[in-house]
Amino acid sequence: MNEAPITDLNEAPFLDVADPNFSIRSEAVLAAREKSWFARTPYGIAVLRYDEINKLIRDQRLRQGSYAWPAHNNAVGSFAEWWMRMLLSKEGADHSRLRRLANPAFSPKLVKKMTPEFQNMANGLIDSFIERGECEFVSEFSEPYATMVICSLLGLPLDEWERLARIAVDMGQALSVTYKQDEELVNDATDKMFDYAREAVALVKRNGLGEDFLSYLVKANLEDENALSEQELYDMIVLAIFGGIDTTRNQISLAMDTFLQHPDQWTLLGKQPELARAAVEEVMRVRPTVTWVTREAVEDFSYQGLEIKQGTTVHLFSQAAGSDPRAFENPEFDITAKRCPHFGFGAGAHHCIGHFIARGDMTEALALLAQRLKNIAYQGEPTWLPDSGNTGASTMPIRFDKSAVA
Template structure:
């Protein structure tokens, strides 16, 4: 048992070749429930992550990212305002107002459209028996799902994905030097959202996502302000594109390495929901969740000083043999909750939509893409922080 922070193993998560799935991380997890990193403390085991991720003595930690990078401008201003980085009563108010827009009933309405979209994309390459999976499926699928959510023109998807990718550079190590491009993309994204809201208001409010948020903007004294309305929509676009694209790609990579599980899913599409949960357990796009201690935190005999960044290593925690008798990939087993959508007050508000669109995609892909394998070596983002595939040249048995 580690007796102090200084005695804990050290993981240099800044190294270009650092991997959350490395033996180094597994060894550190066996030695201690936490490790030291250049950014603070990393929690490695399932039980400790499950406890601390809900602990009120910690707050959402990502709010400090712009300051860490000496960055300013429209992206930084938006990042500090959004619900993700608000706490207490203000966070509760925003979440309560936004909840109806993200309710499960919306997924039920959109499910046939998710299926139609997935089939349309697969139709373009099914007979060829090959595709560049990111470019031809996961990226357009994730972005066009957002277009469905916004009730926007499906042809806008390439414009939106470009803006989201430029904004996403703010979460990388080059944020400070790229901030002019990042801020320009953010301004354009807000302009796009203003047009979407204007169009919906002109047509009249229905039961859709944007209409629900507009109603929250008109809900009385505690209503969403006009700025908060656009902040919420930009967050839905930015988060929905990046995470869904990456998670579907990581799912395909996992199944390529487990062909028996892919064949099983193709035969039993009712396992698609469980498959999404299992993918997010073993290969999440969000490999850690960030918190910050609000005060000196005494936990298991260790004192973590106030103001310390605490990364909850969800990737390591969800393969912890203390919590999973068989931590390998198996879509037929009932599992403990994963942390891919977070837990506690900051649990991802869009998880119903993400689960719904990924479930429909995985079921149809497994049915129509038999025996997938790589034609050439795929390329991935670094295996830490937010990760995902850059290119995935996949071949499979052509559809007759």
Template sequence: MTSPMDLLEAAPFLDVADPSFSIRSPEVMEAREKSWFARTPYGIAVLRYDEMNKLLRDQRVRQGSYAWPKHNNATGSFADWWMRMLLSREGADHSRLRRLANPAFSPKLVKMMTPRFQEMANALIDQFIDAGQCEFVSQFSEPYAAQVICSLLGLPLEAWSELVELATDMGQALGVTYKQDEARVNAATDKLFGYAHQAVATLKAAGLGEDFLSSLIRANEADKNALSDEELYDMIVLAIFGGIDTTRNQISLAMETFLAHPEQWRLLGEQPELARNAVEEVMRIRPTVTWVTREALEDFEFQGLLIRKGTTLHLFSHSAGTDPRVFDNPGFDITAKRQPHFGFGAGAHHCIGHFIARGDMTEALALLAQRLKNVRLAGTPDYLPDSGNTGLNRLPIAFDAGR
């Protein structure tokens, strides 16, 4: 019988600290075939679908990135917010905040906003379609993601560019240069809180409606012990920060994926009702969140491996989403019905904004595929690192003009 120590020592090693490490590399795929997990400099990487599915729901682990500011000896407004916000809460406290916030992220809201999503997407496409080319990130995915957030919060659409800049600056906190970028990160965080206060004040003056922000404000006004003022603004900043970065990256990754599968793009243009499934398929095969972390709350054994308290588990979304043990034909197919992917996580920390993200991306892809025909690469893409939260900085494309 293999001992837990022998099992650990026999596992493959993945150097996720290497700046050139890719979550989609043959090295990761080979490791997945040898073992359900791999050793890394920062803990254990979970590589297969079934094991990831179980561990995301295991109550012996907690969300793992809560201590990131402490690991970097960072202080200030971002660190304080990061430790307070929903993603870093656990147990009853986490459940309370999710329960109060859930109405603001409901399918009903998405249905109400669908015409607005379509209007914003068409307006952006109108600006470049006659040229027959565009830089997709700066001309579509970035402004679209930010304008969705502006609409959610009742902010003027022209604020989108500053929100992108602030979210980008704030996002430096999630990289290895957090400590040296600390002043920039905190300044951006302070400005985003300023936008949050502005949005609440403007809406209160105009009168609450049936929108996203009104729902959060009502929860706060009904019982400040249940949702405090601080928690209200923390939630709004999370919506801005998370909504812009992940949606921008995921839509650009969707376009990059379709460029490699032009027959799927033509099919989507002919059958736009496939857009919802296309979002799921893109997020399975090319997620922007390439892995999520958990931390062991106690010593426990999992499939023969002894996992010590405090161990960090890196659950690889891409590797799990293409696991041939679960997906007989893991290639890209927007007509296929699949097992759920992990692009939005799972379990207690399943992304609270997933209905909105699914809704806005569905409308964007449907309209893009209908209006941009014969899409092709028109230059050299520029990528973010292919691990952590990934995406594109630049994606030049061409298409038939004037559709």
């Protein structure tokens, strides 16, 4: 007989997501998901099941809640200030205006146009290590690849990738539960990223505007500062660089780790590279880099008997939803299975604006990697960012059969 659903916040399981050792894939999270659709956390409540997340992520009584992340961590400085100003933290008319300006640069048409570039970048990186039969996957593939894609998207020189990647890695510490202890590093990196954005804009203005995303934003600012102010211009550039590098680098490393745990699936993908698009979706279901999506209540309301007060932070645990047995009869990793949509890119008004680019570049990367790197295995222990918030590998030493044949 099923137990009555919990409706009293004090009776819900507690998950200490503020603990740097907390893992969103832990037995504690799975046990909490079985006991209740929600849990208490130091930051508010966490929603653990697929159906509830699917409804609440689009609920108009909730706004995007990540804007409060610096405040949750008592963090201040340039990153926190930028985070509060930029597109992801905006609502209503401002959010719609900024999103309209950025949308054309992330269209499916652009992804199709860039596909040969994605393939050339991926093959070039693989060529640099395939004869050795080993590599450090993050520094030799996922990081340079993610950064080169963003450089190409923004019309920046590809040889800038290493400089930008270093800055993005340090900025990315802000999205971990260790943000406060890394605050000085994060703010220094943010200052450097804004310096780079100013340099890039000055260069575009000197050389003349092109057809790239950066030129498009500069043109919008020059034509009408009410459409896009100087500050919004730089904020948007920093978001495009940082967001594109950090999430794609981490997601590709998580994909490789997932396939290392499922070598039969890697072999299948190598034989049937047309499964790469489905593989991206399946990886993001079981091992998303964005492990939770945040909302905040804009009014008091009741949901499934739970009273949620205005201002309550609501974390939607996309990681837990991806393996919820109520939504997935067989949640094991399978790139051939038909699945419900995952929440790795969010949903609703704040659905990730760069999802077409991310899906496109990861699809090409996984298809080529699986075809060219045979019999992959770990060669030493990988190192990881904390397993919550935005996660991924810091280092990933792997080996594979030596080959130069595509």
